[in-house]
Amino acid sequence: MSKILIVEDEQAMMIGLRDNLEFEGYEVHTADRGDDGLKKILSGNYNLVLLDVMLPGMSGFDVCKKTRAADIETPIILLTARGEELDKVLGLELGADDYVTKPFSLRELLARIKVILRRAGGSVQKDADLITIGNIRVSFESYEAFNASDEPVKMSHKEFEILHYLCSHHGKIVTRDDILDQVWGMDYQPTSRTVDNFIVRLRNKIDTPENQHIITVHGVGYKLVL
Known part of the structure; x- marks a missing residue:
């Protein structure tokens, strides 16, 4: 079972994402502050992180930057209500794997999650083509x-x-x-x-x-x- 961390301070959004992801069969953990989310990322073993940009305690951009600085390559999808092109580019440059602007389609988000988890899954076998x-x-x-x-x-x-x-x-x-x-x-x-x-x-x-x-x-x- 893939383990997903949601870092989101909007309770309605967080609960909706959590319930839908659990319905899809994922193990879901949550945090409502950027600094708390970073602590969980650094101490946990997550398969994917859904990370809001505008967070109390620490911005999603800073969480992403510190995560990559710690040499943690867990896939990160940024969630934000801001749609400026500069924000998108900055998020990608800081190491995010994908970027979804609110409001977004839940079906689209679930599809992106499945694609990233499928790409991240598995390990190389000894007879795999390298x-x-x-x-x-x-x-x-x-x-x-x-x-x-x-x-x-x-x-x-x-x-x-x-x-x-x-x-x-x-x-x-x-x-x-x-x-x-x-x-x-x-x-x-x-x-x-x-x-x-x-x-x-x-x-x-x-x-x-x-x-x-x-x-x-x-x-x-x-x-x-x-």
């Missing part, structure tokens, strides 16, 4: 990666998605807009910073001292060289 990309071996089936010493490499789900997209187009130039459309699929005005920040993280994990595998094509985008 693709070598630079300094790591990665399975896009189970979303896990290993270094040359067979030790797990922590990567966020968005890092896996971006690397998968680059890998499926290896040797070809892909634009930042292409990556944003294919990986996030959100209807917002893209900025170069969102993708660039993720590319830096990926390079730190896959590049070797001898070779850079994600090449910047200035003014256009990126190209993965295997």
Whole structure:
């Protein structure tokens, strides 16, 4: 059973989400303050976090930032009543996996939750197909990666998605807009910073001292060289 944490200070919203998620078969925990939510994230073992942006105690953005700074890659879906493009971009840059603006369709939210949990589930079997990309071996089936010493490499789900997209187009130039459309699929005005920040993280994990595998094509985008 997947365990979901809801961090939401609007009681009606929190109760509605909790009841519907429990009806879907999830184990649900709740917090109504940002600082309390962060404590639960740091001490718990959740499969997914639904995180409101406007919270007492600590904003959802800060909770997300501190969660990623603690090297916790639990998928995070941000919930907010604000629809400004800047807020969406900021949330993604801080490490959120998805973004839903209130009011939202419960059916759509449940679908997004199922997709993220399906991508995050499972573990790599010894006979699983692993693709070598630079300094790591990665399975896009189970979303896990290993270094040359067979030790797990922590990567966020968005890092896996971006690397998968680059890998499926290896040797070809892909634009930042292409990556944003294919990986996030959100209807917002893209900025170069969102993708660039993720590319830096990926390079730190896959590049070797001898070779850079994600090449910047200035003014256009990126190209993965295997």
